[in-house]
Amino acid sequence: MSKLAISGGERLRQSPFTEWPLATDDEKAALGDVLTSSKWGGQPFPGKHAVAFAKKFAEVHTAKFGQCVNTGTVAIQAALKAIGIQPGDEVIVPAYTWEGTVGPVLLLNAVPVFVDIDPDTYCLDAKLIEKAITPKTKAILPVHLGMRFADMDQILDIAAKHKLKVIEDCAHAHGGMWKGKGAGSMGDLGAFSFQSSKLITCGEGGAVITNNLEYLEKVQSYINAGRASVTDQFHHRIIGFNYRLGEFQAAVLGPQLDRLPAQAKVREENMAHFEGRLEGAPGIGLLKPDPRITRLAPYGFVLKYFSKQAKDIARAAFVAALQLEGVPCDGLFYEPVYKSSLFPVDPADFPALSWGREQPLDLRKMYSCPESERAAYQEAVWFPHQLFLGGKKDVDAIADAIEKVLANIEELRGLDHKAIRDQRLSRADRES
Numbered sequence: 001m002s003k004l005a006i007s008g009g010e011r012l013r014q015s016p017f018t019e020w021p022l023a024t025d026d027e028k029a030a031l032g033d034v035l036t037s038s039k040w041g042g043q044p045f046p047g048k049h050a051v052a053f054a055k056k057f058a059e060v061h062t063a064k065f066g067q068c069v070n071t072g073t074v075a076i077q078a079a080l081k082a083i084g085i086q087p088g089d090e091v092i093v094p095a096y097t098w099e100g101t102v103g104p105v106l107l108l109n110a111v112p113v114f115v116d117i118d119p120d121t122y123c124l125d126a127k128l129i130e131k132a133i134t135p136k137t138k139a140i141l142p143v144h145l146g147m148r149f150a151d152m153d154q155i156l157d158i159a160a161k162h163k164l165k166v167i168e169d170c171a172h173a174h175g176g177m178w179k180g181k182g183a184g185s186m187g188d189l190g191a192f193s194f195q196s197s198k199l200i201t202c203g204e205g206g207a208v209i210t211n212n213l214e215y216l217e218k219v220q221s222y223i224n225a226g227r228a229s230v231t232d233q234f235h236h237r238i239i240g241f242n243y244r245l246g247e248f249q250a251a252v253l254g255p256q257l258d259r260l261p262a263q264a265k266v267r268e269e270n271m272a273h274f275e276g277r278l279e280g281a282p283g284i285g286l287l288k289p290d291p292r293i294t295r296l297a298p299y300g301f302v303l304k305y306f307s308k309q310a311k312d313i314a315r316a317a318f319v320a321a322l323q324l325e326g327v328p329c330d331g332l333f334y335e336p337v338y339k340s341s342l343f344p345v346d347p348a349d350f351p352a353l354s355w356g357r358e359q360p361l362d363l364r365k366m367y368s369c370p371e372s373e374r375a376a377y378q379e380a381v382w383f384p385h386q387l388f389l390g391g392k393k394d395v396d397a398i399a400d401a402i403e404k405v406l407a408n409i410e411e412l413r414g415l416d417h418k419a420i421r422d423q424r425l426s427r428a429d430r431e432s
């Protein structure tokens, strides 16, 4: 008789996990305030809720200045603009990340240079950066991915040595601390996303933080249709766009920022319990802990699945079996961006790829980053952060489901199921 739910057995987890996003009376009150204020947009600039949130958000991350924008992708684009990225400049990016880390580089007609990830953290491997530096390199764009930090000590040293700027992509790192310094406050600028899956969300939104007033002013002009910044000490006049955050969105961010420390504590405790439960599980590995991460900001819990130690059953079947047991998770969550179907680079759209060359750079074919490919296509399993916002019982259910699937893994051999077929597809190519 089948034991696994995917092959007809009883589902292990019957009830849903904590929902995300969470809405409380505080969000309702803030939304009501905007509704009756007659100031719904981000104009006059910046809106009351947006400015209050940005100030506190910067403080929480030990930065001087903060500015809300309308998405995380725009936050990266505005940060690149602030540091003066010009057409043809090269920007070093990790290969394993969301496409939105890389798109803004191309949009400014600059050239992304992919560097592989460190298998211990799944973040940009600082040891490989110097090999990728050329006279055209202007910036490094590390991503604090999943539940770890890119090695900011090494990255800042390399940046200082080669006179490069650093933009931290902190889309996964709200509230995170590296040696007591907030995510996004160590590089020249930090870029955050408030898209609906993130640790703080307003559906769609983003923010930039920095310690440099000139950068803040450039960001403000760029996202406010080129208007003078609020302080205008540097008198930059640039072509800008309307990338402002509306007040309804800004209003729901404040209460979440207040709740973040308590939630971070619950997640951290639950994740520690989960790691304890997984110790010694065959076929399961963990990312390496790093004592320099002084406050964990886990966008998701990321583990490693080693199919060789699990009777050669591929990750797609393992993940699909977990999903059918009632545990939301994903394997092919990210791909090396250069292989992603969301990265159809046409050199005609990005002229810098052809400058000084007979043939344009073919970003889709010129890279092979083995660690990124291993994480993307074989190893990584991502569990959304809200699974760790409930009690220990929730965490035990996830661990029990993993144990159950591993104990009955033979049932997955040769099995055909839509959930398994879906897991072989990129997220963008799945039906739901």
Ligand SMILES: Cc1ncc(COP(=O)(O)O)c(C=O)c1O
Residues within 6 Å of the ligand: 071, 072, 073, 074, 097, 098, 100, 101, 143, 169, 171, 172, 192, 193, 194, 195, 204, 205, 206
């Ligand atoms: C690592 C990373 N960078 C950038 C982004 C872009 O953020 P947004 O979706 O808000 O544009 C995201 C989020 O989706 C992300 O996960």
